[in-house]
Structure formats: structure tokens, C-alpha cells
Amino acid sequence: MRSSGDNWGRRTVALAIFVVACGLPRPVEPNVRGEEVVVAQALLSTESTTQTIWIERSSSIDSTLHGGLRPLTTPPSLVEVRDTLGAQFIFVQDSANPARFVATFTPINGRRYNLRIDADTQTLTASVTVPLGLTLIQPALDTVVLPAGDSLAVAWTSLSSRSFGWAVTPPDTSSWDQPTFRFDALTRDSTLSVPSFEFQGTRLLWVLALDAQSWAYFHLHGSPDRLPVVGNVKGGAGIFGAVTADRVVVQGP
């Protein structure tokens, strides 16, 4: 037969465990209703004559997430970009990839572009001003040879904001399967030092100037669990941004 002292001891331990459990950072479940959101992601690039917009539906908040494309069940009736001079660019769905929409034009530095997507019952809109031109001032040559163990010093000027990035890619931009663009390559500086091991053979070093919203959208990779992201697309989610760039050919070790 247990003594009253034993009972009190067990109750005290149970109470202590309960109190401690109160403070543990366990998840809570507020009554959130998920929604299906149309997500549009695009960066108009002055370095390409083909512009691409990815239009998908979001994933559920309740289930395990799986990567991959999630095209809309019903394609948008209209995907267009207009500039402030009235030029209209209609994006056409890629028959091989229903989430991909393409148009042929090259955006102009400093010009503003407006996006409109009519998707089923939703209309998505966004705007972006293409950053002004960026110029590499170091290295001065278009092609440099970088010995092993060295670092490439890069400097540039831009009349745009402080939203820069850099990437190292194969020389043929049409053959990118897995671009070697690094998430941590976004920077606010205007100088860079890239070690030689980044360049295996002949590579292109790109320096990018982004609009501020795109820079923030992609820079959140650091801790996406700390901050939700929306971008600048109204009526949906995602990013409609722009990028301009300059590059140098690097013959690495």
C-alpha cells in the first residue's frame, strides 16, 4: 500500500513534468485554412531574347512537400507583359511543359514592364523596372586566364540599386541543366574575389544586377522557415523581376 508521502512525491514529479512540458517549443495548430494560390515566377533578362514565366499552383500546407512542377489544371487565358510605351508581349504556353510560358523579346534597361495573368478566376499583376546597365570595370578584358590557386578580383559599376548577384556557368547558355548559380551569391557589394576552384575549364563569370524585390525574394533562401515570402505578384504569389548582367570569360585551371 503506498504511503501518502509516496503519492505526493509522484504527484510532485508529475506536476514538474507537466510544467516543463508546458514550456517546450512544441508545435501548435491554429485553425488555418489552406488555399490554392497561383504562383508566377519570372525574371526578365536583358541577356536573353527569350523570356520565360513559370505559372504553377501552390502546394498544400498540410502534407509533405514534394518537388517538381505543378502546372495549373486550366491554363491561363492570358499571359502578357506590356511596357510603358504600350508594346505588348504575349507569352505562349510551352507544349512540352505546361507550367512554362515563353515570349520572344529583350527587355530594355530602365524601362518598366507590367505583367498580367488571367488564370481561371484570378488575375495576377505585377510590375518591375529593369535595372540600369551594369559594367564590369575589373577585369578590364573580356577574357582572362586564371591560374590555379589564384583568385579573380572583380569590380563593377551600376546605376541601379545595391542588389547584385554573381554566377559561374558553362559558356553555352543554351545547355544549362544544372546551373552553377549559388544561393549565397547575392551581394550588396560592388566588388568580388572568386577563387580559381570555381572555374573548371572555361567558364563565364556573370555579375548580375537585380531589382530590389527579386533580390529579396531569392535572398530568403538563407532561412525560409523564418520569414514567409510573397514577392511582388498581386492576386497570387511569386516574383516578377528583372535582371541585367555583364560577364567575363574565365579560362580556369
Next chain:
Amino acid sequence: MTNLGPLLLLLAGVPQRTGGPAVPVRGVVQAAENEQPLLGARVHATRSGRTVETDRQGRFVVWLAELPDTLVVRMIGRRPETVAISELSGVALSIKLEPSPAPIPAVTIYGIEDSGAVPLAPATWSLPRAVLQAQPSAVEADVLRSLAVAPAITFSTPLSAQPLVRGQDGGAVSVRLDGFTLLNPYHIGRYLGAVTPNAVQTAAVMTAPVGEEWGDATSGVVDIQMRAGGGEVAGGGQVSLATASAWVGGPAGIGRWFVAGRHAYFGDLPVDPLRDSPYGMDDAYGRFMIPVGHLPLEITAFGSRDRIFNRETGDGMRWSSRLLGARLPATIGRGGRLELWGELSAFDENVVNVPLRGQPLDIRNRFSTAAVGFRVQWSGDSRDLGLGAEVRRRHMVNEFMGGFLTPPDLDVTTTSAAAFAGIDVRSRVVSAHVGLRVDADSANVALQPRARLAMAVGGSWVLSLAAGRSAKLYHLISDPQPEPDPLFYDIWRPAGGATPVPVADHALIELRHGAGVGIGARVGAFAGWLRGVGEVRLISLDGGADALRFGQGRLYGVEAEASSTNERFSGSISYVLSWSERRWGGPGSPYIPWIHDRRHQVRLILGREIGHRWRLNSFADVSSPEPLTPIVAVAQQGVLTPVGVIRDTVLGRFVMIPGAENSLRGVWVGRVDLALTKAFSWGGARGAVGVSVLNLSFTRVAPVRAQLGGFGGAVQYKPLYPLPPIPTITLRLEF
């Protein structure tokens, strides 16, 4: 039954006399143990029926309608003193108040019975040092954290020492030291206040509408009155688990001096993301009274410094706050007091690659202000008149690099002027005040009328009404919730042009019953309308790329509190029901809850003697959930390339898509803190050793945030941070 007769006579300007010309009596009220001037002591002339409060130099002028009369002087934490006045000698009285042995409740509600007249200032709390030291704490007692005993004060989380007043942001509060502007008085991420409690005499909390002499505040003023030197050299020291502090003061001829300092150093601060980084903090205070002819020149000096840098990477931050203030009080005629003052206050902050919410930031912030001014108070037969003016120069520098949304750089110097005037009329049953403050610079003029009325409504009950406008000529916008990251910053913007002037209109009504008859009680209702409210945009819900947004706000609520004290016990309980909302889209857009809007707040503060010189103090707080922006969907990010976004790749992180801002509620939070103190004597010194535990209950204290589950799991909502019980041991010795 309320007698409106005196009110009507008062408003008609008829003096309340019993006969014969009134005569002024001047005096100074000081602490008996060290001759420190006592601010806010109440001097009541029993026959003449008049009550005045002492100023910062402990001075008062009370007009006696007839002689003989008796002055009764009262102050929280001190024995009342009675002085019989049979004739006027022309010499100022010197009245010394002894400390009271009775425990001081955390909250003392003033009523008629405490001062013999209708107290005029509603929604004001005065916290003596003993109350500040008694509150359970982490690391050590903290002046700013201890303000939680006032129900109008809240904090974003227990890791913040930045006070929020009644539904408004931290930048709307003006913190003063001896009445001078104190900028960012915080240590390590605003976890701690930078003013050491052992150097404090009292801390007063005043909620808007405050007196017209106070500027640069749209929600409230926290005025910290520091200790001063006394007639003998006295001082002390304190050590805790993390800090060491010392203070000493005394006479220098007929002058006075007091200095205090505190220091802490950690070889490796166990705080992410600055682990393996040595951290040092210091704060120092000096107060000097230097005779200049027949006038006492008072000097206040303050400095605080924090520094934490990673030895290898050089990443880290440092900031400092500095203040130098001077005040020259003088008497004018029979009932006048003049004060000339000047101040220099500065804050600077350098941050190198320190993450805030995962985003590395570089910051170079500077804020400095310099001002000179004067204030005149004239105490008349039945009225008090005050007026003053100042000229002020501010220099603001903001430089941000990195972060989600970076505000534009700023480097601007502004010059402004302010003037104010107010009149008090007091009687036994009615007191009234009207005043006007004007702040102006080259771009703006802000008129700020303020009024208060208080009347006895039967028994010991006092009904108070107050309304007024407060404005600032610049914005001080703080990150509303940086914790648990140990990084804080402010963004400053001068008002004008596209940047609106921050303006707040407040009204409140309060019914209170003084604690002098056993149980003090106060119930009140308040409301505020805000224009030109600025806020840091934490997430870009509307697609904008600006780091700041400006809008309108409204707040309203009711407060109730009660306190009781006897020889061995003190207790107070408060409840607040409040709403605070913002509107960012202009007229016609909907109001949404403010980021720290909590509907219910209950606090229980208890103190009890549990043996010979043992005392147990507890603080308990329960608050209802904060607003929460829900995550409604998840998407996979594309990959950024020079030729656009690529999505047909296995790369790409999942990101959360938020729903309507602040459209849900998170979780209830609360905690229980406990402190046990043993007072002792050691030779001629007296001391105290104490153990304190913050969040002894180990309960949830922080709001929840959404995050993605690991390995592609579903969205979860978890508290910003867990707060295990934090113990503190403190040893204090005074001679």
C-alpha cells in the same frame, strides 16, 4: 454627492479663500538618509486645503490662505512628515522624509486620502528604487523591465526591455534620465536596460496625454530620476552572475556628487548567431551639483557601451549611448521657479554582417540631439502657471546594407523649436489643467492642446478625465520584434514632404480610490487615434519594395487594478482589455490588428515577508494571443540565373506563402517569476542577497511563428523561442 459648486467657481476663476491674503511658503523635500532631493513628494496644507508636488530639485511653493497651518508631506516608500507653520520666517523649509519600513507595493494608487487634495495626473505610476529592485529579474534587476508593474506597459516578448505603452510602438515612448533625452538605453539586443537600478531613485511612467512640457512622445514618457549625493559619503556595490556594479556619492563642500557604474564581460556569449564572440557591456552615470553663486548647477552624465565581435570573422556589433545634461534652477519672486537647461545626447551603432531573421545586415546608425531651453513655473494663490521653450538640433544617419527590405540611406540635420504653456487650478474637490504645446521646424508646425480634469465624487473616489494631442517632428521606427536575434536597430525619418508627421490624440477617463485606506483601486478607459504611424515592413504582403510603411491607427481599452499593503504583505492585480489596430492602405482600407495587439492581460504582483528580513516577491503575467499571419500555401522557388528563372530542375527551396496579415491569433503566453531576498546588516553596512528566477513556470512566453517542417514536412507553428527558467543570484552591499 458631487458638489459642482467649487467646480463652477473654479472655472469662473474665483479663488478659493477662507479669508485674508494668501502667502507663499517655499521649501525643499529631501531624503533623510542622503539629503537627495525628492521629486514628486506631495505637500498638503491642511487648513488652506492646497496641495503641491515637489519638482526635480525637491522644491515646492504652497500658498497658505491663513496661519497657522500644517503641512503634511507624503511620498511613496517614506514616512509622512508634518510641519507646523505658525508664522513666516522668509527662510525656505527643509523637510526630510525617512524611509518607510513597511513594504512598498509594486503599485501604489494615489487618492485623496494620500495627499489631501484631488490628484490631477491620471494613468501615472511612480516606482521607487525598492520596487524596481524587488521585481524578479534575469541577469539582474532592470529598470525598464520592472516597468511591467504598470499595466499600461507591455513588451514584445520577455526578451525585450523596450517598453510599449498602450498599443503603440516602442518609438512612441520617450525615455528620460533626470528629464533629459536618453537614446536607446539598452544592452545586448534590448534584452536589458542600460540604466542600473542601484543608481535610480524613482522611475515614473506617464501615459499620453502627458504634460505639455514633455515632447518627442506620442504614447508615454518614462522618466528615470537618478540618485544624487548626500551630506555624507555613501555607496555600495553589487555582484550577480553576470554583472558587477558600484556606486558612491557624497558632498564636495556645499556641492554634491554621485557616480555609478556597471560592467559585464563574457568571453563567449552563448547567444546565436554570435557564439564564440566575446561580449562586453558597460554603463556609467554621474550626477553633480555644483554651486554657481547662490544657484545649484546640476549636471547629469550617462554613458553605455556594448561590444561583441567574432574574433575570427570580425562580424559583430557595437553601440553606445551618451548623455550630458545641465540644469540651473532659480527662484523668482514669491512663488516662481525658473529652470535653464541644456542637453547633449547621442547614440551610435555599427553592425557588421549580423543576421536578423536570417538576413545578414551591415548597419551604421547615428542619432544625436542637442537642445537648450527654459521653464518657468509660478505657483499662485489658487493657480499654477507653467511655460517654457526650447531649441533643438537633431542629426540622424541611417545606413543599411543587406536585409530583406533595406531602407534608403539617410543623413540629415534638422533644427526645431518648441514652446508650451499650461495652467493648473486646484481645490479640495476639483483640479483642472489646460495647456498647449507647439513644436515647429522648417516643414511642420504641430499644435498639441492638452487638458485634464479631476474631481472628488464621494468618499475617497476621484474621477479624472484627460484628453490631448501629442506629435513628433520625426519618426523613430524600431524593428517591432527582432528577438530572439540579439540585434536591434532604429530607422529615423524627419517628418515632412512624403513622410507624415506622427500625431496621436488620446482620451482617457479614470476612477480611482487611494490605497491609503487599505485597498487602492483604479479603473479606467482609454482611446487613441493615430496618424502618420510608421512601421518596418517585415514581409512584403502587398508587393511593395519599401522598407517602411505609414498609416493610421486606433486603440482603445479598459484597465482595472487594485493594490493592498500591510506590514508584511503587498499585492496588486491588474487586468487590461484592449484593442490596437492599424490601417496601411489609406482611408477606406480595413483596419488590421497591430502586431502586438493582445486582447487580455492579467498581472499579479505579490510581496510577502516570510521570516526575519526574508522577502518573497513574485510576478505573474498572462496574455492572450498575439495576431498571426497564417501560411496558406507553399511553393517551390525557381533558381535564379542570368537569363531568368529556371524551374525544371530538382533545385529550388520551398517557401511559405502568407495569407491575410494578422488575420489569425497565435497562442496564450504567460509566466511566473519569483525572487527571494534576505536583507542583512554587516557592521555599519546593510546588504541583501537574493535569488531570482525568470519564467520559473517554464511556460510559453513568446508568440508563435510559422516554419516549414524538416525534410519537406508540413507547415508548423512554433514559439519564436523557448525560455527556460533563468536563475540569477545577486549580492548587494551598501554603506
